[in-house]
Amino acid sequence: MRILIVEDDPDLSRQLRAALKDIGYAVDVAEDGEEGHFLGDTEPYDAVILDLGLPLIDGVSVLQKWRSDGKKFPVMILTARDQWSEKVAGFDAGADDYLTKPFHTEELLARLRALLRRASGHTTDTIDLGELSVDNRSARAFVNGMAIKLTSHEFRLLSYMAAHQGRVISRTELVEHIYEQDYDRDSNTIEVFVGRLRRKIGTNRIETVRGLGYRLIDPDADEPGEK
Incomplete structure (x- = not known):
């Protein structure tokens, strides 16, 4: 999963980025509303953490622009403003949640x-596909109850595929969705990661659909993606 943080406090953004990366997310950071709007407008994020009191363009205006352009990713507003009117303005602009500093x-x-x-249609942090279990809270995966060792990129790939299983x-x-903006992204490495995952979770859990991509399934289900 890939997250955008739009926050002008460098210490707070570093703290948040470190915490998110520790549990398996790819994270980009914007320091003002203009850069934040551009990244959200041009990159496919799974969620955004958005401050309201931003330089250049305020957070509510950024959010309004995204929503008017049809951007549907969930947005959590993060701000020192705790007046109810500010919260209402944020929700009316299209926010999905609101957290007040500190x-x-x-x-x-x-x-x-x-x-x-909610965005992916799941109700818990753990996604089960037969004997495979992906725990997004701990950034770990299990097969038959046994933890498997994954790199950060392998877990991001598995987590994203599990969220969109079938x-x-x-x-x-x-x-x-697994690389940050400034990473040297190469689609050929996806094949490498898929090969590693197959060796770790079982070769029959990731299908290759020629010319289209990959699909994560429960091999014991009657149909692909069926739980």
Whole structure:
């Protein structure tokens, strides 16, 4: 999963980025509303953490622009403003959640997981496909109850495919959702990661759909993607 943080406090943005990367997310950071709007407008994020009091363009205006342009990713507003009118303005602009500074990082992470669950149609942080279990809270995966060792990129790939289980996902889409903006992205590495995952979770859990991409399935289900 790929997250955008739009926050002008460099210490806070570094803290949030480190916390998010520690649990398996790819994270981009924008320091003002103009850059934040551009990234959200041009990159396919799974969720955005957005401050309101931003330089150049305020957070509410950024959010309004995204929504008017049809951007549907969930947005959590993060701000020092705690007046009810500010919260109403944020929700009316299209926010999905609102957290007031100061806050506990664990609460932010829990709220973010909830936004991602709702966006992908899941109800818990753990996604099960037969004997394979993907725990997005701990950034770990299990086969038959046994933890498997994954690199950060392998877990991001598996987590994204699990969130969209049963759907064919192109290499391009996978690249866009597991790499950060400044990373040297190469779609050929997706094949490498898929090969590694197959060796770790079982070769029959990831289907290759020629010319289209990959699909994560429960091999014991009657149909691909069926739980």
